[in-house]
Amino acid sequence: MNNIIVFPMAIPVLAGIILIFFRNNRHVQRWTSFFVMVVNACIALYLLSLIQREGIMRIDFGGWEPPFGILFVADSFSVILVLTTSIVAAVCFIYAFSSAEKNYEQTYFYSFVNFLVAGVNGSFLTGDLFNLYVCFEVMLLASYVLIAFGGKKNQLKESMKYVIINVVSSWFFLVAIAYLYGTVGTLNMAHLSERIAEAGQTPLLTVISMVFLTVFGLKAGLLLYFWLPRSYSVVPTAIAALFGGLLTKVGIYACVRVFTLFFYHEPEITHALIGIMAGLTLIGGSIGAVAYRDIRLIVTYNVVIAVGFILVGLSAGTLEALEGSIYYLVHDMIVKPLLFLIAGTMIAVTGTAKMNDMSGLIRNYPMLGWMFFVVKLSLAGIPPFSGFIGKVLVGQGAIDAGSYILLALAFISSIFVLYSLLRIFLQCFWGETIISTEDEMPMKKGWVIPCALLTAATIALGLGAESLAPYVKDAAETLINPQNYIDAVLYKD
């Protein structure tokens, strides 16, 4: 028993509720939210070191022992993601301080971001399948509100689509859980894993796993990403960064968890299908990323490519490939928000999202230009930055698993990522300067600092990959050996 595991979800919930009472006090709202995320990051760091010493930990709510009660389980994989989430959310808060309009801040903006983070952390930590659904809903309800924030015409149009897609996929999720419960008779994730292993993964269970794959495909943007680019491109920058960094990642996490813990007995069906879907996602995302001239759409299509890339690792399923996926997941959670923040800042200073209307920004805003350059290299996987190690390990895993087509697609997609961002860099940052120094919009500190923090994070993650290695290795080993997870949940006091 260790109550600290519940705090990454419980503290943001409590903070979000308390902030409702301080609706008109912007300072309390801002700094409470920021402080909560910093505390969460510290808790996650502490948990991470504790897990290395004491193994996987759990907390049974209300003292109800598994498999009867609901519980949170902290293993390295979950806690690494919680840590990254807290850092990213804190940085996005700093950006929101100087960019959110006053009426946003007074209509519970910070409360809803806190609820969103609570849902994300809860999804990462929960050890109960139905509770995973509930945490998904907490996150999604907050995101429904945040996507409609501001109430502009195209926002309402896109939020309508977003809500309908997500309600339908949540319904599928519920149906899948009901099927699984009807077949196996439990909802505790470790217990499910054990029972499926005992009974063997019958064709019926494989079919149920396909329903789960559909759900997570919709949530993560794996092949079923048609709703994603436009809805992510209408929201305000700070929220778009949070969405791009966190929401699809929860779908990816759920997909990885379900297909390494429950349905890992028939990889030639399930994992092969994930591989095909990932390959198609990479192709579709790459085409989208080079097809548009609106920088917001280019950036959101880059989110789609990353989803495909991470799931190539899951499809390969070896230890290296999973390690690579985890590295790349963490990298992507840091770099995608950075990309969104920089793109949003570019739009804010020029007043347009069209690539053709921007030129020579590097003369006006050198810092922004070079940070964009770093992001571009990091996303393409150039060595000193954080994308490199993930790409190498996923590639190695794909070779070990013999999936050469996926390997080729994954690395060709990196070239497309590089090309799509290089196009923005050449068009918008180089070329003739069209904003004269008099008309230049002053760059706010609140815009540069969050971008600089995330840039520093991607460099640190790239250079310090070695220090993260034991944690990532532990996380991947738990994914490869579900027995570790089962033992910790069912057979340890």
Add this chain to the structure above:
Amino acid sequence: MRTNNVILRTVTRIVVIIILTLAVYLFLAGHHAPGGGFIGGLVLASAFVLLFIAVDMETVRKAVPIDFKLVAALGAFISVATGFGGVMFGEPFLNQVFGYVELPFFGETELTTVTIFEAGVALAVVGVVVTIILSIAEDV
């Protein structure tokens, strides 16, 4: 709606009392029998909705001058705070305790912390339902 609806108003006056009693009964019954905070809260909210229909909104607002958004927040706060109660005493999060206490009028009564949690749920439900109904009514 300016029609002078005598029958509705007269019936409402009596029925609201019955609804409120039922709500309290359902809330307390919920510990061992069907009922509880969510259901009690819904019934309680239906009393408010009925008042809003029978009497006009301004009158009810004057009689019950509370912001229902804050009621919802207060309810959620109480529920989450009872979860932290367990943490304070070194027990798992959301742990609940109960005991039998001799009360002067009721005799031996079972008192539990779940009731506090459920009270929070009830307040949250009332707040949310009334807020939803009111914002729909304002739109039209």
